[in-house]
Amino acid sequence: MTMTTAETRDERKAIDVNEGRDWARTYWNIGIGVALLVLLILSWGPSEMERWPFLFTDAGNMLEYASGFTDPNFSQWEFYAREMLVTLQIALWGTFLSLILSVPFGILSARNMVPWWILQPTRRLMDFFRAIHELVWAVLFVVAVGLGPFAGVMALFIHNTGIMAKLFSEAVESIDPRPVEGIRSTGASRVQEVIYGVIPQVLPLWVSYFLYRFETNVRSATILGVIGAGGIGQILFESIRGFYYAESAAILIIVVITVVLTDLLSQQLRKFVT
Amino acid sequence: MTAIAVEKLSKTFGRVKALNGIDLSIDEGEMVALIGASGSGKSTLMRHIAGLERGDAGASHVRILGETQQKGGKIGSKARELRSQIGVISQQFNLVNRLPVMINVLVGILGRIPRWRGTLGIFTEAEKRKAIEALGRVGIPKTAWQRASTLSGGQQQRAAIARVLMQRSKILLADEPIASLDPASARRVMDVLADINSREKMTILVSLHQVEYARVYCPRTIALRDGKVVYDGPSKALSNDFLTELYGSASEELVLPADLPVESAKRRRDKPAKTIEPNLGALEPA
Structure with missing residues (x-):
């Protein structure tokens, strides 16, 4: 017994624990950590992070402002509910239209599906769609189609296509290539490989991304109301601007309830598809 | 030859x-x-x-x-x-797990039927019957509408062979x-x-x-x-x-x-x- 422990101790001394270790990787990890730290320090000033003590010294102001919202006025709740429904409908159409484009764009911006000369242009186009905020797209579409919900639908459509195509392509990049090869070896065409080999594998994830984006778009559609794209957001913005705190509070509560309900609904749907 | x-x-x-x-x-x-x-x-x-x-x-x-x-x-x-x-089967079976065995077998004829039909997933009654026959041939005819992932390893491999039979490869x-x-x-x-x-x-x-x-x-x-x-x-x-x-x-x-x-x-x-x-x-x- 003592013999063996003595032996292992000797062995331990002899073994170089760092043999075969990839130092480049370690240095990279340290480098990335340091770079992140430097970025945080550089961003401190411009972000006016030094104002953080105000959060505590002047918290009373916030409380006073918030107290205006403590007494919601639901006398017009039917009107709010109708406008909330409009917002949901804007989000539904916007998300649905972007789904139609996200399927082909998602495939075309997946590394394992297409050569680089298709991949790069598609990805850059999606970056462009995504980089410009819904609000900016909405302003652009208001010019073309006028104030109202349709401008909101188009804004969500374009921006969300950029995001959903990226999410979809990431799902496609993580598929198991072997079933696809199985399909290919039967003499199937490229499109058929995608339909039978790729889509069945990514479908649960895609559905879940779609539902998640729908939730997000319900919130975004609310904000789009602010620039005149209709729905509950427009009413909310008008009542806040008019200092109708009680009405604003009622609207906010309706928005929160709706978002919670969509979340619960999409959770159930997700369970159903996977 | x-x-x-x-x-x-x-x-x-x-x-x-x-x-x-x-x-x-x-x-x-x-x-x-x-x-x-x-x-x-x-x-x-x-x-x-x-x-x-x-x-x-x-x-x-x-x-x-x-x-x-x-x-x-x-x-x-x-x-x-x-x-x-050329039909191919491998250690990992290469079936699409989430699709029914039936579709996995029918995929075998994609190279032989009009491309639009295969792309839209329209298979004739006769083709489906052929798929069941192929499954019968390898001894698992009753699994046709199960998801491929629910089959045991040996059954999955036989389903893959059924696909090759469907393909009628040489x-x-x-x-x-x-x-x-x-x-x-x-x-x-x-x-x-x-x-x-x-x-x-x-x-x-x-x-x-x-x-x-x-x-x-x-x-x-x-x-x-x-x-x-x-x-x-x-x-x-x-x-x-x-x-x-x-x-x-x-x-x-x-x-x-x-x-x-x-x-x-x-x-x-x-x-x-x-x-x-x-x-x-x-x-x-x-």
Whole structure:
């Protein structure tokens, strides 16, 4: 017994624990950590992070402002509910239209599906769609189609296509290539490989991304109301601007309830598809 | 006629020479075993013959049924049509897990039906009946509408074979089809392969990890080592001693673990039951 422990101790001394270790990787990890730290320090000033003590010294102001919202006025709740429904409908159409484009764009911006000369242009186009905020797209579409919900639908459509195509392509990049090869070896065409080999594998994830984006778009559609794209957001913005705190509070509560309900609904749907 | 003809095929991955001047020729209707330790190039060779991988530039030439599949590292113009002539099954079964077995089998005819119909997923009643028949042929007709992922390993492999039957290909490449199966399932899969070989006259090249199966099921064996053909001839001549000569200590890998002294007595008792005679009636359904 003592013999063996003595032996292992000797062995331990002899073994170089760092043999075969990839130092480049370690240095990279340290480098990335340091770079992140430097970025945080550089961003401190411009972000006016030094104002953080105000959060505590002047918290009373916030409380006073918030107290205006403590007494919601639901006398017009039917009107709010109708406008909330409009917002949901804007989000539904916007998300649905972007789904139609996200399927082909998602495939075309997946590394394992297409050569680089298709991949790069598609990805850059999606970056462009995504980089410009819904609000900016909405302003652009208001010019073309006028104030109202349709401008909101188009804004969500374009921006969300950029995001959903990226999410979809990431799902496609993580598929198991072997079933696809199985399909290919039967003499199937490229499109058929995608339909039978790729889509069945990514479908649960895609559905879940779609539902998640729908939730997000319900919130975004609310904000789009602010620039005149209709729905509950427009009413909310008008009542806040008019200092109708009680009405604003009622609207906010309706928005929160709706978002919670969509979340619960999409959770159930997700369970159903996977 | 020659089903598979490979000349001077080499493949380099980085600094590793996975295939090193392979020459081989397999006639139509043969059932040939491909053996070798892990890393000897079995899978790589299969993938080249299937047209899923291109060899190094040079004098290489792979011909399938007399047509050029690839030459000098370039895929031939008939490659897609040739692909439908080659059925492929592998250790991982390569089924689409979330689709029903039925669709997985029907996929086999994609190369033979109008492209628009295959793309829209419209299959005729007769085609579906053919798929059920193919499943019956491999002994699992009742699984048609189950998701592929719910099948056992042996059943999945047989579903993959049903897909190849549906494909009506002339050649079947089986890349370690039984490596992840238990002995009973493995024997059943090999029985089905032997049956297809004798009834459909399908040319079969099957890579195996264990030489026992080659001796029982395949008249001819090709052995690889470090990307080279080191033996090509009757399987009967491949004695364990000869394997040791070919592979040194690595030959242990090529002999069934059941050959370990602990189980050898039981195995000797089982041996007479193991014959080439395929007995599909004995396959229990599902």
